Amino acid sequence: MLIYEKDNKLIIENVKSFNITHIFDCGQCFRWNKEDDGSYTGVVKNKVINILQNNSTIIFDKINYDDYETLIRNYFDMDTDYDNIKNQINVDEVINKSIEFGQGIRILNQDEWETMISFMISANNRIPMIKKVIENLSMSFGDYICNYKGRDYYAFPSAEQLCKAPLEKIQQCKAGFRSERIKEAAQRALYEKDIIYNLKNKTYDEGLEYLKTYKGIGDKVANCILLFSMKQFDTFPVDVWVRRIMQTLYVGENTSDKDIRIFAENKFGKFSGYAQQYLFYYARENGIGR
DNA sequence: TCCCAGGTCCTGA
DNA sequence: TCAGGACATGGG
Numbered sequence: 001m002l003i004y005e006k007d008n009k010l011i012i013e014n015v016k017s018f019n020i021t022h023i024f025d026c027g028q029c030f031r032w033n034k035e036d037d038g039s040y041t042g043v044v045k046n047k048v049i050n051i052l053q054n055n056s057t058i059i060f061d062k063i064n065y066d067d068y069e070t071l072i073r074n075y076f077d078m079d080t081d082y083d084n085i086k087n088q089i090n091v092d093e094v095i096n097k098s099i100e101f102g103q104g105i106r107i108l109n110q111d112e113w114e115t116m117i118s119f120m121i122s123a124n125n126r127i128p129m130i131k132k133v134i135e136n137l138s139m140s141f142g143d144y145i146c147n148y149k150g151r152d153y154y155a156f157p158s159a160e161q162l163c164k165a166p167l168e169k170i171q172q173c174k175a176g177f178r179s180e181r182i183k184e185a186a187q188r189a190l191y192e193k194d195i196i197y198n199l200k201n202k203t204y205d206e207g208l209e210y211l212k213t214y215k216g217i218g219d220k221v222a223n224c225i226l227l228f229s230m231k232q233f234d235t236f237p238v239d240v241w242v243r244r245i246m247q248t249l250y251v252g253e254n255t256s257d258k259d260i261r262i263f264a265e266n267k268f269g270k271f272s273g274y275a276q277q278y279l280f281y282y283a284r285e286n287g288i289g290r
Numbered sequence: 291t292c293c294c295a296g297g298t299c300c301t302g303a
Numbered sequence: 304t305c306a307g308g309a310c311a312t313g314g315g
């Protein structure tokens with residue numbers, strides 16, 4: 001991997017296991033959108049990031065090496081050995097095919113608070129709608145960042161900002177029945193921010209137990225939060241898509257979500273979360289079980 | 291009109 | 304512990 005700055009861009013050559021379509025379309029994040037030139041633009045913390053890929057070269061617009069060290073490197077999971085992970089979870093033909101199909105997937109290290117609220121919104125919702133609600137919340141309550149390629153960008157609102165927001169205004173963001181849950185979570189997070197940001201240093205069970213004390217966070221959402229923002233990679237969140245592919249290709253049709261999760265965690269081991277992402281992407285892109 | 295979406299909560303056995 | 308319905312919203 002070769003990293004250098006050129007013309008106000010940061011360029012990384014010879015990246016392996018990195019495909020921006022796989023990364024942004026595998027359902028782990030909701031704030032990235034494709035541009036006409038094939039690049040993706042998104043918001044990470046308080047920064048707008050645009051990323052373009054040509055084969056094994058990735059180009060970040062208006063990013064310098066400092067930004068790479070403080071933000072990009074961790075967010076894009078650049079220090080993880082994906083070959084090793086793929087080898088460890090590649091235990092049969094189904095997962096082998098899925099890994100091949102989504103070879104460029106990476107599990108992003110996202111902000112804990114943003115991930116909590118985002119997956120709270122995901123309950124009984126569609127991905128385009130989830131993205132719209134998050135965008136509405138950011139535009140209504142988040143800090144303005146800048147204009148990029150003709151579009152205004154806003155940071156995801158903090159707990160403080162959502163706490164001040166009247167319930168009706170949250171409802172106007174089309175959050176539906178999740179509006180009160182968001183408001184309640186913000187009120188709690190205001191005083192428990194340290195706990196939330198320290199969960200990655202706790203055990204999986206402690207994290208799960210804590211997250212589920214929030215209204216609107218059940219088993220599935222809690223596991224997504226743990227996987228996508230708290231580095232708990234041994235968990236296997238079961239949603240409709242994962243249920244479909246697992247029931248079709250591994251276990252019986254009437255197997256419960258909990259049993260599917262236990263089956264998968266035993267099968268794929270400490271990197272079950274990565275296996276879940278490959279399977280999710282494969283199932284969704286190929287309509288498995290529909 | 292009905293069905294469903296990266297589910298959770300509540301209720302009643 | 305577990306099944307079944309309600310829940311906002313919008314697209315097919």
